[in-house]
Amino acid sequence: xxxxxxxxxxxxxxxxxxxxxxxxxxxxxxxxxxxxxxxxxxxxxxxxxxxxxxxxxxxxxxxxxxxxxxxxxxxxxxxxxxxxxxxxxxxxxxxxxxxxxxxxxxxxxxxxxxxxxxxxxxxxxxxxxxxxxxxxxxxxxxxxxxxxxxxxxxxxxxxxxxxxxxxxxxxxxxxxxxx
Ligand SMILES: [Zn+2]
Numbered sequence: 035x036x037x038x039x040x041x042x043x044x045x046x047x048x049x050x051x052x053x054x055x056x057x058x059x060x061x062x063x064x065x066x067x068x069x070x071x072x073x074x075x076x077x078x079x080x081x082x083x084x085x086x087x088x089x090x091x092x093x094x095x096x097x098x099x100x101x102x103x104x105x106x107x108x109x110x111x112x113x114x115x116x117x118x119x120x121x122x123x124x125x126x127x128x129x130x131x132x133x134x135x136x137x138x139x140x141x142x143x144x145x146x147x148x149x150x151x152x153x154x155x156x157x158x159x160x161x162x163x164x165x166x167x168x169x170x171x172x173x174x175x176x177x178x179x180x181x182x183x184x185x186x187x188x189x190x191x192x193x194x195x196x197x198x199x200x201x202x203x204x205x206x207x208x209x210x211x212x213x
Contacts (some may be wrong), residue, residue: 040185052149069206070095070128078131083179095129099203103129106166106173107201113145114202119148123209125200130179134158134205135198148205150198151190161186174198 072094091104101107111117116125125135125148135150143149157177163175164185171185179203185206190197 036088068210069126069183070080070099073131073206081130083130086179091129096203099128102201103183106164106182108184109147109201110201112145112164116148116202116207117146119207121207121209122208123212124154125150125205125207127176127179127181127183128204130176131206132158132176132178132209133178134183135200137210143190143197143199145199147184149190150200150202151194152196156193157194159183162172174200176204177182190212 038052039141069202088104092100095103095174098109119141120137124133126133135152135156136154138185139152141149141151160175160177160180162173162175164171171187174183174186175181176183181204182201184198184200187197187199188195
């Protein structure tokens with residue numbers, strides 16, 4: 035009888051822990067550190083990314099990646115893979131693999147989007163004025179394939195005073211050991 039009671043109590047505890055997510059693996063974890071599937075087993079430096087059309091991008095990107103990088107969408111704050119990600123390495127373009135930002139310039143902005151104060155190189159980034167939604171902002175994109183990354187604002191930390199506010203789905207992450 036006692037044994038049965040212990041078993042029931044154990045069963046209830048395990049159930050409760052599952053409900054509170056104790057055993058649940060963070061769903062986003064499986065994607066962190068992985069590169070977009072279409073970039074595997076190709077030499078991304080040899081591809082002419084500028085000539086890829088919307089049909090190509092629709093085929094190789096996830097719907098969310100396509101919406102953000104090709105239609106200038108924005109993922110919801112605090113939902114992306116990298117807004118609170120702290121590992122050391124390089125953030126690359128999720129569309130073409132170009133190296134864009136280093137974890138050394140990533141900082142906690144409190145916005146819920148991955149934020150950096152400087153790109154790896156100015157050549158990696160393209161900028162243009164964006165007047166959508168009644169605001170004047172500076173849009174930033176990958177210079178190699180044109181993927182929309184996010185926006186840059188003049189309220190970042192020193193030494194640049196800039197805040198590159200990016201979408202996680204625009205990025206892949208390469209750990210320092212694999213650079
Ligand atoms: Zn790119």
